[in-house]
Amino acid sequence: MKTHLFAALVPLSFTLGCSALVDLDALSSGGGSGSGSGPVELPDGTLEFVDDGFDGEFELGSFSDTEWAAARLRLKASSLDGAFRSRVFDAGEPVDWTTFTWTPAGPYLKALPDSRGKEVGYAEGSMDMSANVLLLHLDGAGALTPGAAAMDTSGQKSNAVVTAPVGTTLSFEEGPIGQGLGDKLNSYLALDTISGDYDFNQGDFTWALWAKTESNCSGNKVFLGVDTGFSGPHLWLGCAPADFGPCGEGSPEGRAAGTFMSNFDDPSDGVPFCGASQINDGQWHHLAAVKKGHAQAQVVLYVDGLAEATLGTTFNTPIFLTGDDFSVGALSEGDFQAEGAYDEVAIWKRALGPDEVMSIYRRGGARLALRVRACSDPACEDGDPPFVGADGSDGWFVDPTGTLGPPTDMQLVVPRARYFQYEASFEGYREGDGPGLFAVKVHAKR
Structure with a gap:
């Protein structure tokens, strides 16, 4: 039987889509x-x-x-x-x-830099965190109870608060980098959006996180999302079943998916998207969704560092989210709740390039x-x-x-x-x- 070199670093149950065993x-x-x-x-x-x-x-x-x-x-x-x-x-x-x-x-095995830091000295993969407005490492020990905060280390202080029924606890577990936070079907993290950092207007943005789930993804499950109501933005990133529109018939169940719309009531606005890989296999996967442009825009979905969907679209309305319910593990106010675990949740007010997305993935994937x-x-x-x-x-x-x-x-x-x-x-x-x-x-x- 193989012996795991990381036995004192992470438990044998940790998986990243490979055996994680060394002889x-x-x-x-x-x-x-x-x-x-x-x-x-x-x-x-x-x-x-x-x-x-x-x-x-x-x-x-x-x-x-x-x-x-x-x-x-x-x-x-x-x-x-x-x-x-x-x-x-x-x-x-x-x-x-x-x-x-x-x-x-x-x-490798290194969390993203805090406080919009810029790494230097690596031959490859150095990360520039400029325009980062949210960074949740989700490291800790024990458990979080309703009302407890998961700290944002971007420097912008958009802390996330556990929202769940009384008596619910969210436990930390081994993640791709340090710990991750387990999320139950009746719980989510509500982000503080009072600072204006989530007023994207007509600008670019990037959402990224590590996620692990075994959910069947039926009806769509949201890992990161916000819905402001009628005629407002409807934005989410998560997983979807095979019958989700852009996935196509015959697709594997549980694929990375989402929707970016600036006006939910305008059928000509924004775009839904779906990846090619199954992600509800109980293993950690890195997801990133990048919006570049507005009136003439491109949305790219990355799974484990690779672009799996690239779509052109038009956004007809500026995107302002100050004061709205932005959530990890659900859409606004707990709709479309997901069950799984998350790590290194991050949002930028700029469009990350393919090399940057790959570099983020490789921090935990290599x-x-x-x-x-x-x-x-x-x-x-x-x-x-x-x-x-x-x-x-x-x-x-x-x-x-x-x-x-x-x-x-x-x-x-x-x-x-x-x-x-x-x-x-x-x-x-x-x-x-x-x-x-x-x-x-x-x-x-x-």
Whole structure:
């Protein structure tokens, strides 16, 4: 049976449309040899060990469904998960292993930046959160009760309030990035729209979120939506059954779908849309709907980073939503309630491009984590000592949320020893779409 490299990070029940399992038994017990590129001694006496190329570095490690290609360590094209165990670094004598860092190709397992931050330093996937008006990470522990708030970290303070019958609780669960929030059929989150951030007027906007549901989607189920009443905007993103108009006969049940209209009573206004993929399979999927233009507009629906519907349309009325009931898990005032879980709910007052949408998806759909060990024996035999993560725990090192760039030196909590080794876990949502690792660096002091 396969062993899950993220066992201390997320439970085995977490799924992203793939097995999410990595075969550590396929790795040699001790990884690679201790030969290869040796340490560099820095001016302060610190020893610096680096793997940032294949020859004499990554090539000396052990590969399980991973490879060195395109100047990075990555999954093989046919693999959804894999692992790499490094060569054994030899300091020549017992030393204190002090800091550890790695250079990922992009921000993996990392929440979107707060307060309209702009990421820098990644080779790919850096996110610019300009014009972001809502960001719900939905992280937490325990449960939320009616009246409790889920905090908006966009900087615009559009907090979401749990709306549900007395005695109802909404529980946090493992999400694609950190935690997600489970939503019951009789509950939803009501967004505060008093600030004017939801007055889109004739401008562009983007809605995005991770969602997981097993609902049959009959009658349409709304993940994010608002309806202002007669002659007003009718906007929603969620899932629909096969008989929803734009889906077409013979379509699979439970497809991503929605409607963007500026005037619900005008049949010439706006457009309904439907994707191609089934999303009510109990696995996490990333959805995004982008409106660009107004009198001559385009609406694009993305599922898991890929455009599945692109439609031209006309909006005849400006869209103003200040003071209206904008909801997560339902349309206004609890209509068309959905049942499932949500994570990283975000709205922008601009049209995100295809690369940006793909980058958001890959933050949770491509997963990279590492752990380390210090050994007194040059073989670093499997399990003796065990690998550890941050703080010396049995977890993993992941790219820290709350920073605007790649990981920097992270403190190690390992025993004083002569030898050092690391291993990395790679997971991808689709074949050929996993994370990339450029380099690993570790420091030690005598």
